[in-house]
Amino acid sequence: MLITFEGIDGAGKSTQVARLKRHLQELGHEVLTLREPGGTEVCENIRELLLQSKHDIAPVTELLLFAASRAELVEKVILPALEQGSIVILDRFSDSTTAYQGYGRGLSLELLEKVNGIATFGLRPDITFFLDITPEDAMIRKFSEKSLPLAFDSEELDRMESSGLEFYRRVRDGYLRIHESEPERMVLLDARLSPQILHERISGKVEQWSAAGRNA
Numbered sequence: 669m670l671i672t673f674e675g676i677d678g679a680g681k682s683t684q685v686a687r688l689k690r691h692l693q694e695l696g697h698e699v700l701t702l703r704e705p706g707g708t709e710v711c712e713n714i715r716e717l718l719l720q721s722k723h724d725i726a727p728v729t730e731l732l733l734f735a736a737s738r739a740e741l742v743e744k745v746i747l748p749a750l751e752q753g754s755i756v757i758l759d760r761f762s763d764s765t766t767a768y769q770g771y772g773r774g775l776s777l778e779l780l781e782k783v784n785g786i787a788t789f790g791l792r793p794d795i796t797f798f799l800d801i802t803p804e805d806a807m808i809r810k811f812s813e814k815s816l817p818l819a820f821d822s823e824e825l826d827r828m829e830s831s832g833l834e835f836y837r838r839v840r841d842g843y844l845r846i847h848e849s850e851p852e853r854m855v856l857l858d859a860r861l862s863p864q865i866l867h868e869r870i871s872g873k874v875e876q877w878s879a880a881g882r883n884a
């Protein structure tokens with residue numbers, strides 16, 4: 669079973685990934701969690717390239733670097749873990765590419781579909797949790813986490829984070845459109861709910877999915 673978490677930075681993905689992992693482990697499942705980009709040494713190096721704020725990267729280069737990191741992770745780690753019967757939980761996957769490089773940076777959705785297909789080897793999540801929050805609320809959370817004054821041009825932000833509020837509005841809009849086109853797979857959750865309520869809704873959905881026996 670492949671579960672993915674999506675949403676802009678600060679939405680609460682990492683928080684929910686950690687809770688779901690613990691919950692599923694307590695139920696006796698083998699669980700692997702990974703963050704994108706990252707997860708192998710090569711992927712962590714690509715992550716450095718992508719997130720370091722001093723790099724100015726062309727949109728297509730950015731797309732291909734994210735895709736390269738994903739292809740590596742899918743082939744080396746995700747597919748083998750799924751074959752062994754593990755539940756794999758990903759903090760971001762191909763919907764991030766569609767939302768960020770497509771809706772955010774303006775690359776054509778046709779190009780994205782092709783690249784996503786190559787990078788994932790056709791692998792699709794069974795369930796995706798989209799934690800929806802406004803960019804303003806997300807930024808407020810991020811800054812309070814780092815105990816910094818709220819400033820959208822702060823040097824403390826990584827390259828993606830410093831792309832600005834307009835960029836994040838387009839990304840959020842992109843996620844909403846993906847949800848509209850695939851409401852069955854992508855579960856939309858209001859990220860302003862408490863971590864506990866979100867966790868209960870998420871684990872409830874996962875259990876419902878497993879009970880339905882849609883493992884084929």
Ligand SMILES: Nc1ncnc2c1ncn2[C@@H]1O[C@H](COP(=O)(O)OP(=O)(O)O)[C@@H](O)[C@H]1O
Nearest residue numbers: 677678679680681682683809813859861862863
């Ligand atoms: N449901 C929530 N309500 C309020 N604050 C939250 C919630 N979930 C997470 N947070 C806080 O918001 C910040 C960002 O959460 P995080 O899980 O790191 O988000 P992401 O991984 O999507 O960037 C953290 O400081 C976290 O403690």
Ligand SMILES: [Mg+2]
Nearest residue numbers: 681682683759
């Ligand atoms: Mg996170």
